[in-house]
Amino acid sequence: MAEYKGVMVFGETVEGKLSPVTAEMLGAGKRLAKDLGQELCAILVGGDVSGFAQEAVALGADKAYVVNDPLLKDYQTDAYVTVMEKVVKEVMPRILLLGQTTIGRDLAPRLAFRLGTAVSMDCIDLAIDPGSKLLLQTRPVYGGNAQAVFTTELYPQMATVRAKAMSAPERDASRQGQIINIEAGLSPSAVRTRIVQKVTEKVEGIKLEEAEVIVAGGRGIGDANGFKQLEEVAKLLHGAVGATRPPCDNKWVPDSWQIGLTGKIVSPNLYIAVALSGASQHMSGCSGAKNIVAINKDPEANIFKEARFGIVGDWKKVLPAFTQKVKELLAA
């Protein structure tokens, strides 16, 4: 029987580039491959994704597999699961990593069930066990209240990786690697779903994932109007506004503002948490922030355990004074 070997990273592209989480997985994958004494490869699937193969090599891949097919232009579960099943059976990677993204959340579980293997979702740490050489997969569970380490003896050992949990490698444009095309072999009848429409909700100003300053509000903000004050501070500091789940569920702010386990993962330099308790589910999305500032009237709120600076008080009184002082400091 042929042996499962090497580490494979499922690459995704965003706005004409390999996505940041793809680079982060190539960084982590390189380390795992080294520990196994095996190769790192990337797999790129899409309508025409050959152009990204060299970039994957520059980011550390020894090989880049490419599957181009018009049926793969947009992500669809049936098409991608079928193609990835074929790729895995041909290449037989020991480890397969995907991003914990809109695609990875859909593709990885179904592919794992198709292949009869296990998958650990949303991993924040991956390591090779020195004894068994199995992949140790660490992931937050219970809404971030705990972490679990999983492994499996089934192959390929699959995991999805949380954005910003691992470091991207240095880019080396001179690196050489092998680029290999694989036929999709996909028949249109294999794809049962149809994409009717794709709607992108335009973000005004700075994207949450890229913001260096984020002002986030929770249930305690009370209404849509309250968030206007948060927007004012964010604008002043060239940042973005985020929210916990309740303000989104209550339609005070757009769903796309949600930060947390099932929302956006952010890592700003400054995170001003206003009238939010700091539930684990929310902290899962912002624990990468360098400096958390908490404003909350409940001294027992969990957010004070996570924050570097805190004010116990009514945000409606604290925030305007803070904003005023920031204006003065910026003008000076």
Add this chain to the structure above:
Amino acid sequence: MNMIVCIKQVPDPEAPPASFKIDPATNKVIPPKGVSPVISPFDENAVEAALKIKDAQGGKITAISLGHNLLRDVVKKPLSMGADELVLLEDEAFAEGDSWTTAYALAMAIKKIGSYDLIFCGRQAADWDSGLVGLGIAEILGLPSVTLARKITPGNGKVTVERVTADGYEVIETPLPAVITVSNELGEPRYPTIKGIMAAKKKEPIAWKPADLGMETAKIGPAGQHAKLMKLFQPVRESKCELIQADTPEESGAKLALRLKEAKIL
């Protein structure tokens, strides 16, 4: 329209983080005292998704739950919200399973129910946060799937689903039957009515055991596990919050700005 909703009983995720404890010897969560378990919140969104369709065009909703030590008051919630039947897969043999054994058992139960157009699951459960079971059921039953749904409109033997994406949504059409996982963007689940609670109290759940489903023993409980839990732990966090003290909240706000400037964060 025959609809099935899979629901899971979990420790209340809204319980204060301080009450969350683990027994390191057994790698298990110690249920917090005085906090009742709940239906996993995304599963309630899934129940709501089915109820919305029932409101609009009629239909039958069957809720299924797998586990052991299921509290009747908890797992009957879909009935009190408006679901028609409740099937419980409750057996000691199901303990120590994982997403693979759960998906298999639920798929076998759905097969036994026999007639279904839509199968709903929450996008992920509030305990393990994996989001595997719904897609596992789809794969085992060979059905198309759409994940992260926020709006679901069936019609003409098809269903149109708005699926949440990172920067908006996409509209996907799929033939029936299909598996759909539901996200909170669908909207808040309704509260049970008094009438609903009374009706749920009287309703006897249907109980099926592994043998009733013709399940292979190698696919139940620990024997069917695909993933092995090596360790469950609580990350240690050192709290070192510097509280800004002042006579009034306004003063503390101003002091905070100065302190951030001093720390070179502003």
